[in-house]
Amino acid sequence: MALIAVIDDDPDILEASTLILEANGYQVITANNPTTGYDVVKEKNPDLIILDVMMDEADDGFFLAQKFKKEMAKIPILMYTSISKTIGMQFGANELVPVDDFVEKPISSEELIQKVKSLLN
Amino acid sequence: MIKLVPEWAHDYEAYWNSIRNRNIWLIHLRYGAVLMLALIFIIASKVININFSATQIDALFIITISILIYNIFLHFFRKYVKCEPGGFNPLHLSLIQIVLDLIALLLLVYYTGSIETPLYMLFIFHMIIGSLILPGRVIIAIAIILTVIFNTIVSFEYFNSIPHHHLYGIHDTELKENFNFIITSIGLINFTIFTTVLITSRIAKRLYKREQELIATLKKLDEAEKAKQKYTMAVVHEIKSPIVASQSIIEIIKKGYLGSVNDKIQEKLDRVIKRSEEALNLINNILRISKLKLLDEVTYEKVDIKVLIYEIIEQKIETIKNKNIKLKFEAENLDSTEIDADFVLLELVISNVLGNAIKYTKLNGRISIRLEKQDNILFLDVLDNGIGIPENEIKMVFKQFYRASNLPDKSVEGSGLGLALVKEIVERLNGSINVNSPSSIGDEKNPGTSVRIILPITQTKN
Incomplete structure (x- = not known):
């Protein structure tokens, strides 16, 4: 069973994600800030990381993603974002935003599961 | 290289623009001056019967032609002058122009009778233009050199050390040895030159400074607008988070992750989603407008x-x-x-x-x-x-x-x-x-x- 780490500072987003992922047969660990998130990932070595773009500070998510990619390059990262589409930011898998895919908030269960599946394969 | 750029010039682009504009204006004006000079001499000799000597005619002709030639040269040369505060820049070109003009004018004055000629009035005119273009200390230095040279010429003529070119037709007798006339005229000329320079350069400096201040203010306004838009984006994002979280919760209820939901509740949940989407759309539009105002460029x-x-x-x-x-x-x-x-x-x-x-x-x-x-x-x-x-x-x-x-x-x-x-x-x-x-x-x-x-x-x- 694949283990997924969800890192987001919004408890409701964490709960919703956990419910959806667990119902689809994944094991979920959560963290509500970048520091705990980093520790949890280090300790449990999950198969996938789901990370929010913005936590307390505007770039928290990006910095954390960069750190993960540097130290644990093999774990795919899926990023939650609520502004990318709105303001037309062109996100891509590049050096600036080192993540593998994005999920737009509010979370749609179908989209989340589909992206998780494709990243885990 | 003498550093001519004043300390208060911060926005160089605007500063150089004004200087360059004044330079080209001066060059255009000089073509007019050449024409005027030619006209003055024609009128002076043909209409009001001033008798120029052969030397005077030669000198005036050579001076006028010289002005025309150096003006044409300046006209082409100015295009290659770079706006570098440290190197040869438009201000140096202005300085060269003023110096050349004053040399030409001094020669004109000398060959038309020095203290006797009405042409020395043109000194004032040159001092005004110089004050508008050059920094105060430079034009004051030029004024000092000019008055020293002019006073020396007049004195030398008084003591017969250099030839005097009397202008026949204006004064019947030579005035170069009339002490009282010389003293009063030269005193007044010196005084007028210095007061003109002091007053005009003060006003010009104030105008330049005001221009710089205006540009600085415009920049500040622009920055303030951007800061405001950034703030809006941050606030709007904060408003968005709880709505997005609520919608995510409704999504898991609707999809039955928390147990089955009957049709009536399903319908109401749809309505909740629809209404909160209105709020989201509004927020998204505000974000988009802010982003548009933040970015100056569009990628095509x-x-x-x-x-x-x-x-x-x-x-x-x-x-x-x-x-x-x-x-x-x-x-x-x-x-x-x-x-x-x-x-x-x-x-x-x-x-x-x-x-x-x-x-x-x-x-x-x-x-x-x-x-x-x-x-x-x-x-x-x-x-x-x-x-x-x-x-x-x-x-x-x-x-x-x-x-x-x-x-x-x-x-x-x-x-x-x-x-x-x-x-x-x-x-x-x-x-x-x-x-x-x-x-x-x-x-x-x-x-x-x-x-x-x-x-x-x-x-x-x-």
Whole structure:
């Protein structure tokens, strides 16, 4: 069973994600800030990381993603974002935003599961 | 190299622009001066019978021609002067011009009788121009050198150390040895030169400084506007988070992750989602406007507008079908529908305009989309036979938060931000937008609205 780490500072987003992922047969660990998130990932070595773009500070998510990619390059990262589409930011898998895919908030269960599946394969 | 740039000049671009403009103005003025000189000598010798000696005629001719020659040289040379505070710059060119002019004028004055000639009045004129162009300390130094040279010439002539060129026809006798005349004239000339320089350079400096201050203020205003927009974005993002979280929770309830949900609750949940989406749309529009104002540049790529319109229709097909709207899209006679645009921005524009048409058209209504091309211009018309806009309110549709007074009831969702955003974007893409009501497919009961968006097909690069 694949283990997924969800890192987001919004408890409701964490709960919703956990419910959806667990119902689809994944094991979920959560963290509500970048520091705990980093520790949890280090300790449990999950198969996938789901990370929010913005936590307390505007770039928290990006910095954390960069750190993960540097130290644990093999774990795919899926990023939650609520502004990318709105303001037309062109996100891509590049050096600036080192993540593998994005999920737009509010979370749609179908989209989340589909992206998780494709990243885990 | 003498550093001529004053300490207070911060915005070099604006500063150099003023200096360069004044330089070219001075060069143009000098061509006029050459003409004037020629005219003065013709009038002086032919009309008022001043008798120039052979030496005087030669000297005046050579001086006038010299002025013309160095002016032509300056005219071409100025194009190659670079605006570098440390190197040879337009200010040095100004200095050279003033010095050359003063040498020419001193020679003119000398050959027309020094203290006897009315031409020394022109010293004042040169001092004013010099004060307008050169820094105060430089023009004061020039004024000192000028008066010293002029006073020396007059003194030498008084003591017969150098030849005097009397101007026959103005004064009957030579005045170069009239002590009282010399003292009063030269005293007054010196005094006038210095007061003119002091007053004019003070005023000129104040003007330059004011110009710099204005530019600095404009920059500050611009920064303040950007800071405000950033703040708006941050605030709006904060508002968005709880809505997004609530919607995510509703999603898991609706999808049955917390147990089965009956139809009645399902229906209410749909309504909750719909209402919170209105808030999200409003927030998204504010974010978009802020982003537009934050960014000064638009990135252009080739966008096939026809394909884009089909995609947007596809996104909205559900509502179109639900309202049984007859939608017509005409672009068949166009060979290519690619234009230079920012894909995301253009999508926002068309999505907003088509969204409005659908929203304000009644059941079984009609919408017609037309694409036309003419030279480098693309016309996109979106017509409907919906409720239309009251005639006296058409001008207001582009105002933020404006909503027409003829909305049937509050059930038609909207924030009144859409068209304000559309206009902002279209103008950013170097295009324009017109809204008219009634439209050509409307009738008395359903006047309808027509929106025409005009966009350049290729963006000219600057």
